[in-house]
Amino acid sequence: MSDLFSALNSAAGALRAFQTALDVTQNNVSNSQTPGYVTQVPTFDALGFQPTKGLDGGVEGGTGQSTRNQYAELAVRQQVTLLGSSSQLATSLDPIEQVFSVSGTSSISSALDTLFQSFSAWSANTGDVSAQSAVLNAASGVATAFAGSANQLDQIRTSMSTDLQSSVDSINQLADQIQQYNVNRQGATDSDAGLDAQLNNALEQLAQYADTQVLTASDGSITVLLDGQVPLVTGDQVHHLSLGSASNAGATNPTAPANVSILDSKGNDVTQNITDGQLGALLSVRNQILPQLIGGPSDAGELNELASQVASSINNVLTTAGGQQLFTYDTSSAVDAAATMSVASGLQPTDLVAADPGPPPVSNGVPLKLSALANNQNAQLQNMTFDQFYGSTTSWIGNQLSQAQTASTAQTQTVAQAQALRQQLSGVSLDEEATRLMELQRSYQAASRMVTVIDSLSETIINMIQ
């Protein structure tokens, strides 16, 4: 009779184990499309089988075992970081490139061309008021083009600061989620597939923003470092980032908008540590590319350099001949030349002096010298003409955008490949789940036999009382 007890106990254990396995499988199927979820494999632990010592053998359900492949997760996160960097760079550079568009009549290139053509036309009819008016109109067009471009770049700079704040906020929110996971994980005895899915989804989202390093502690909680150095989450502690402004003290251009800095939870400047991901790309555009174009604490900006050279060169020719300045701009701030450029207030067409006193005196010497400026190489502009310098700037920003777009397209494919590889390694395969369910179906059939045993026992009792 004790053998029957042993058999019953083993069957009972098996039923319990198979029920656990069914729960695991149902959860896998339910979460087959859940972001960050990976298959949990039901495990069965064999029980000791030594009948003489009362060990009846059988099987019991173990905890679900995750099939998550950490290398695959790391590979995906790395590719996501690179994609975040290149796609953000492409997104941020696109409006900048449009500012420097060489097409259209409102571009700086077109305005400069019109101005030098007006100088040439004026030289042919120095007394023609309409030719002089055309010069003033063209000059106004150049000033408007410079000021307009500067204004657009300034707006882009403002919007970049907003984007940076948004990215920092997103990083902090994700850090909060990860910290909450750590709190839950530290209080749990077993790993939770749902929590694990949420964690990895949060980590993948975080990787879009910055290069992250993830370390797992013995208690299952994780530490997240940005660029391997800046702690973001350590156990149940979260270290929020914040946005700050770098000091302009001692800078070449102290009145220029300060560079944006990223501060850790202790207020330390960690900007230099963040070079990748969306945040790294935003910092690069905000603190390096934009200052190179429109000026910053240590850079006058190519647009300002060009504007001041155009204005000062033309003014110099006019004033040397005894005339008035055509352009005005803020000479006290190298970073404001383009934004403040305008035609001299109150200047009338007839105020333009065409005669160059020489020696030798030339009646149309001023417009001739002005039109010749178009082909002069300027030492302050890297020995390039105005048009060449502007073209160089336009070409540079265009190349930057093109490279970012190419990298973004390629990186999108790479991320898809990494995710597909991860899916193969640790994703939920519905085909596998179907197979496992069939096994469970057979297990249920076997467990039902326990009821048959009870039924046969009842039949035995009936036979005994007949």
Place this chain on the structure above:
Amino acid sequence: MLTSDPKPNAYRKPADCIRSARAGISEVMHSLETAASADALVALLTEAAKQLLEASELLRKNENADDAGIRLEIEGLRSQLKTLSVLLAESERLVSRWIGRLGTRGGYTEQGTSAPLVLVKKVNISG
């Protein structure tokens, strides 16, 4: 794993044991309807089997064999077992439907992964 003294209780009648087994089977059926934990179901089934073993031991020793209530109880038990068998068969069909659902899912996504199912118990992802 449950352990129990296999020796019959001398102070109990076979009918008492069968009534205990019936009570356990009733609880199992109720638990199945309410999706109780597998552990509780298994414990109840095991205990019911032990009660029947005890009853058969008592009968084998011819103790209280003339208990008039035995036949009534045992017939009632067998009726319950038939019901339980149906319930377990339904559980098996549930699994079968899962398998069928997996087999008839809506093909594959553009990315080549399996098309989504109608999901339950889905993990909530925020952010």
